[in-house]
Amino acid sequence: MNAARDLPRLAAALAIGAFALLPTAGLPAFYDSFFYLVFFWVSLSTSWALLSGFAGYFSLGHAAFFGVGLYTTAVLAAKFDVPFLLTLPAAAILPALLAVVIGAIVFRLRRLRGELFALLTLAVTFVIATVVLNTPIDGGGGIFMSAVPLPSLMATPTGTLYLLAFVICVSTLAIAWKVSRSRLGMGLFAIHDDEDVAEAKGVPTFRYKLTAFALSAGIAGIVGGVHAMFVGFITVAGTFELTVPLYVVLMSVLGGSRSWFGPAIGATVITTLLYSFSSGDQAMIGRAVVGFILIAAILWLPDGAVPAIAKWLKPRRAASVRTGADVAPAATPARSIGDRNMLEVRGVTKRFGGLLALGGVDLDVREGEIVGLVGPNGSGKTTLINVISGHYPLSGGTIALDGVQIGALPAHDIAHRGVARTYQIPRPFANMTALENVVAAATFGGPVRKPAEIRDEALHWMAFTGLSGKEDVLPAGLNLHERKFLELARALAARPKLLLLDEVLSGLNPAEVDNAIRLVRAIRAQGATIVFVEHLMRAVVELSDRVAVLNEGKLFALGAPREVMRDPRVVSIYLGKAYAA
Amino acid sequence: MPSATLLGQALISGVLAGGMYGLLAMGLSLSWGLLRLVNLSHFALAFLAAYIVYELGTTWHVAPWWSAALVVPAMFGIGAAQHWLFDRFRVNELASLLITFSVAVILEAGIQLYWTADFRRYETDYATLSIKAGPFFIPVLELALCLVAGVLAWGTWLWLRKTFVGKALRASVEDADIAAAYGVNHKQLAYLLSGIGAAYAGIAGTFIALIATLAPAEIWTWLGVVFAVVIIGRLGNPLGALLAGMAIGAAQSLAMAVFSPAWAPVVSFSMLIIVLLWDPEWL
Numbered sequence: 005m006n007a008a009r010d011l012p013r014l015a016a017a018l019a020i021g022a023f024a025l026l027p028t029a030g031l032p033a034f035y036d037s038f039f040y041l042v043f044f045w046v047s048l049s050t051s052w053a054l055l056s057g058f059a060g061y062f063s064l065g066h067a068a069f070f071g072v073g074l075y076t077t078a079v080l081a082a083k084f085d086v087p088f089l090l091t092l093p094a095a096a097i098l099p100a101l102l103a104v105v106i107g108a109i110v111f112r113l114r115r116l117r118g119e120l121f122a123l124l125t126l127a128v129t130f131v132i133a134t135v136v137l138n139t140p141i142d143g144g145g146g147i148f149m150s151a152v153p154l155p156s157l158m159a160t161p162t163g164t165l166y167l168l169a170f171v172i173c174v175s176t177l178a179i180a181w182k183v184s185r186s187r188l189g190m191g192l193f194a195i196h197d198d199e200d201v202a203e204a205k206g207v208p209t210f211r212y213k214l215t216a217f218a219l220s221a222g223i224a225g226i227v228g229g230v231h232a233m234f235v236g237f238i239t240v241a242g243t244f245e246l247t248v249p250l251y252v253v254l255m256s257v258l259g260g261s262r263s264w265f266g267p268a269i270g271a272t273v274i275t276t277l278l279y280s281f282s283s284g285d286q287a288m289i290g291r292a293v294v295g296f297i298l299i300a301a302i303l304w305l306p307d308g309a310v311p312a313i314a315k316w317l318k319p320r321r322a323a324s325v326r327t328g329a330d331v332a333p334a335a336t337p338a339r340s341i342g343d344r345n346m347l348e349v350r351g352v353t354k355r356f357g358g359l360l361a362l363g364g365v366d367l368d369v370r371e372g373e374i375v376g377l378v379g380p381n382g383s384g385k386t387t388l389i390n391v392i393s394g395h396y397p398l399s400g401g402t403i404a405l406d407g408v409q410i411g412a413l414p415a416h417d418i419a420h421r422g423v424a425r426t427y428q429i430p431r432p433f434a435n436m437t438a439l440e441n442v443v444a445a446a447t448f449g450g451p452v453r454k455p456a457e458i459r460d461e462a463l464h465w466m467a468f469t470g471l472s473g474k475e476d477v478l479p480a481g482l483n484l485h486e487r488k489f490l491e492l493a494r495a496l497a498a499r500p501k502l503l504l505l506d507e508v509l510s511g512l513n514p515a516e517v518d519n520a521i522r523l524v525r526a527i528r529a530q531g532a533t534i535v536f537v538e539h540l541m542r543a544v545v546e547l548s549d550r551v552a553v554l555n556e557g558k559l560f561a562l563g564a565p566r567e568v569m570r571d572p573r574v575v576s577i578y579l580g581k582a583y584a585a
Numbered sequence: 586m587p588s589a590t591l592l593g594q595a596l597i598s599g600v601l602a603g604g605m606y607g608l609l610a611m612g613l614s615l616s617w618g619l620l621r622l623v624n625l626s627h628f629a630l631a632f633l634a635a636y637i638v639y640e641l642g643t644t645w646h647v648a649p650w651w652s653a654a655l656v657v658p659a660m661f662g663i664g665a666a667q668h669w670l671f672d673r674f675r676v677n678e679l680a681s682l683l684i685t686f687s688v689a690v691i692l693e694a695g696i697q698l699y700w701t702a703d704f705r706r707y708e709t710d711y712a713t714l715s716i717k718a719g720p721f722f723i724p725v726l727e728l729a730l731c732l733v734a735g736v737l738a739w740g741t742w743l744w745l746r747k748t749f750v751g752k753a754l755r756a757s758v759e760d761a762d763i764a765a766a767y768g769v770n771h772k773q774l775a776y777l778l779s780g781i782g783a784a785y786a787g788i789a790g791t792f793i794a795l796i797a798t799l800a801p802a803e804i805w806t807w808l809g810v811v812f813a814v815v816i817i818g819r820l821g822n823p824l825g826a827l828l829a830g831m832a833i834g835a836a837q838s839l840a841m842a843v844f845s846p847a848w849a850p851v852v853s854f855s856m857l858i859i860v861l862l863w864d865p866e867w868l
Binding site for chain 2: 123124288289299
């Protein structure tokens with residue numbers, strides 16, 4: 005038995021037991037309702053953070069889901085005499101379904117991120133509120149819950165509501181904890197940092213966002229269901245008000261919305277504060293105090309209190325200084341090139357409005373081959389990489405990987421099938437450490453493995469790319485050379501069949517370039533097929549088995565590096581006709 | 586189906602009421618579009634201005650235009666001061682939304698402490714004055730508001746389009762670093778723009794004092810509609826904001842006449858949702 009690990013669990017179990025039995029302790033009813041409100045806000049803000057904190061989709065529409073849940077219980081219990089407890093599953097399911105419908109439309113649109121998503125969800129709240137107000141759901145008169153019998157789970161009604169809110173609160177925290185440690189959570193954190201990269205690394209972003217949205221809305225709904233009994237008299241104005249989304253945001257941001265228990269801390273602090281200014285003008289002062297706290301928190305603790313405290317507690321480890329990558333197995337025997345085609349690009353076109361970026365490109369890459377992709381600026385090299393990796397949909401033509409058509413698949417699916425890429429300007433997940441970046445890529449790109457195995461493999465690729473000692477460093481703490489190699493480590497950790505490298509050498513000094521060239525050779529020796537975009541001719545000639553020259557969106561020349569580079573036509577597109585002689 | 590006269594009257598009242606949406610939206614649209622700051626405190630500033638105009642008018646019998654001459658420059662100063670905070674802490678869009686929300690809550694609390702939560706009405710001789718045009722009535726104050734809003738929107742639009750300062754501002758939005766390399770003093774322009782945005786809140790506030798009934802919680806009533814107007818009118822485009830405001834005002838007013846007043850909010854938000862999903866070229 006591991007005492008150090010079991011102690012917190014024991015403490016948590018004891019605390020949960022003690023809190024569950026609190027209403028039986030004979031405290032004044034005041035405590036029941038105070039703690040009820042704490043649990044209420046903890047559940048709401050934690051559920052908000054599941055989508056908005058973890059995945060970064062800032063929603064101002066939490067009141068919509070809370071309100072739908074509340075009205076579901078109210079209508080079923082007060083108008084159809086459904087027993088109160090039986091209405092609660094419906095109060096969770098209906099808002100979750102609503103979230104799935106909204107998400108299915110909104111999450112497909114790339115521009116609806118950031119503050120536009122926030123305002124759209126706010127708009128949805130107003131629309132739902134108006135519909136509820138003007139239909140028999142409410143009809144403008146409000147709904148009385150006084151006739152609805154409350155099951156006596158505890159001696160007093162407030163005790164029963166306390167217990168229900170407590171169970172929901174603990175479950176919500178457990179869900180948030182579980183998600184933050186799961187594959188889903190890792191995917192959501194990746195989406196938060198850079199959604200396009202997450203998709204390219206194999207995160208099924210659309211499905212994950214929908215899942216998080218449904219979970220978030222479902223919890224908000226069940227909280228609303230219980231709250232219907234707590235408030236007793238339900239009105240549209242009191243339900244779909246701005247206070248819910250804004251307090252939820254405030255509490256989560258204050259506590260730290262990327263941490264599973266950050267929102268809970270923020271909710272407890274703010275609820276206590278608001279409760280201590282409870283009447284009349286005092287309530288107004290309380291809101292103003294909360295306002296000042298929020299301003300101060302955002303200005304000085306932009307990530308929230310919990311991450312700030314964690315950072316402060318963590319002893320500053322000096323990042324071990326080890327520059328100069330030790331590329332592990334340097335001189336490996338060159339693997340022979342297979343005669344099977346790993347990549348078959350046929351008649352691929354890509355249009356951006358009126359601009360034809362790729363105009364019918366054909367290219368075969370054999371298994372184990374290194375193909376250098378060169379061409380003047382704007383010739384379509386990066387576009388080709390973006391099309392193969394699925395970042396842009398095709399306008400025409402087909403792409404096959406290892407004999408399987410991948411041209412119409414979403415990017416994360418292409419990644420699963422063994423295509424990995426790097427970005428010309430490194431795009432690491434900014435809030436994850438270097439190791440977490442590689443682990444995420446291995447988790448979503450590679451085959452399904454145990455977390456411990458994935459970690460070992462990630463460490464292996466970090467050592468392979470010379471990043472040992474930088475595991476706990478955030479990407480902002482790495483220099484350009486290291487960030488480029490982190491890109492490589494991420495791509496390799498996915499165990500790709502086909503590796504697409506977009507200008508990994510640009511911006512590196514000559515020594516670093518030598519290093520990188522050795523690294524690319526070592527990668528090929530492990531069995532990957534490589535297509536790389538590069539401007540540095542020395543590297544192209546040294547590395548490539550064949551060189552493909554693109555010009556104005558078309559394949560211009562293809563062949564052995566030295567021959568292609570001497571071809572007068574190729575020289576002329578690079579340097580102009582005068583030099584072609 | 587209501588009569589043609591009733592529909593026509595609804596259309597006129599809607600467009601005129603939309604002028605207020607547009608006037609409020611203009612300041613927001615400028616700071617969101619050109620400074621990438623979402624300013625929720627805009628509404629609270631407008632109401633603060635309205636309460637000051639009300640106070641000066643009822644207690645000291647100062648005519649509203651003289652009050653405006655005092656309030657509008659003061660608002661300019663507040664706007665510039667607010668920008669100092671954003672600039673000092675390099676606040677991004679979402680953080681600006683939360684901070685200005687807090688500012689709005691604080692202002693609301695302050696207003697309630699001083700003026701209480703009671704409804705206040707600034708009675709003037711011309712509050713109910715209207716012109717009769719054929720079968721229709723046109724309220725004078727609302728008409729004046731629309732004219733002022735029109736002049737401001739047109740002037741600001743020309744200023745952004747035609748003058749060097751305006752072009753410099755728009756260049757800074759595209760790429761602040763490159764614009765700076767060409768000698769654009771973005772910081773100074775940002776202060777100017779924040780001040781102008783807040784000054785618009787002051788102008789809107791003057792009209793709010795004359796037209797509407799004041800209560801601290803009323804700060805939030807226009808929030809949703811005006812944000813819809815800002816987005817539909819295209820960020821950073823004052824003329825678009827005014828036109829979108831009038832369009833939404835008209836649509837709401839017609840919906841009220843044809844269906845029932847309670848359905849009005851659905852109109853603006855449905856329009857917003859449709860525009861966001863439809864994603865037309867001009868957005």
